[in-house]
Amino acid sequence: MGHREGRGPILVVDDDQALRSTLARILRAEGHPVIEAEDGPTAVRLSRTKRPSLLVLDYGMPGMDGEMVLSEVRALMGHDAPPALLLTATVHQQERARKIGAALGLCKPFQVEELLRAVARHRRAGARPAEAAP
Numbered sequence: 001m002g003h004r005e006g007r008g009p010i011l012v013v014d015d016d017q018a019l020r021s022t023l024a025r026i027l028r029a030e031g032h033p034v035i036e037a038e039d040g041p042t043a044v045r046l047s048r049t050k051r052p053s054l055l056v057l058d059y060g061m062p063g064m065d066g067e068m069v070l071s072e073v074r075a076l077m078g079h080d081a082p083p084a085l086l087l088t089a090t091v092h093q094q095e096r097a098r099k100i101g102a103a104l105g106l107c108k109p110f111q112v113e114e115l116l117r118a119v120a121r122h123r124r125a126g127a128r129p130a131e132a133a134p
Helices: 017-029 040-050 066-080 091-099 112-126
Strands: 010-013 034-037 054-058 084-088 104-107
Touching (some): 040 066, 054 066, 066 084, 091 104, 104 112
Parallel strands (some): 010 034, 010 054, 054 084
C-alpha cells in the first residue's frame, strides 16, 4: 500500500521540534494519521518502512535538507513516492521547490488554512485508484 491509496500516514519532517509537533497536532486534529521525523535520514527510513501518503518537509534542515530528502525518497520509492509539501523560508527556496516538482512550496510563516487545503487536495488525489500494475 503506497500513497496512491491515500491511506498512508502524513510524514512531517522538521528539525524544529516545536513546529513539527504543532504541525502534527493540527493534522491529527483534522483526522489525518501522522508520523514525525526530526531529520532527513530518519525521514528516508520512515518513508521506506511506513509508506507515507504525503511528505510535509522543512526545506532548511541541517545536514540533509528537504530537497535532499525528497530526492532520496523518490530514488527509493520511484513512482510510488508520495507528493511533498516543502516548508520554505525564502523565495529562492520556494522557487527551488517548484523546480524539483514539490506539490507545493509554503513560505513560512504560512496560514494553517493554506496548509490544510494543500493536504486535503493531495490526500484526495492520492485516494484515486492506482493505475494497473505491470
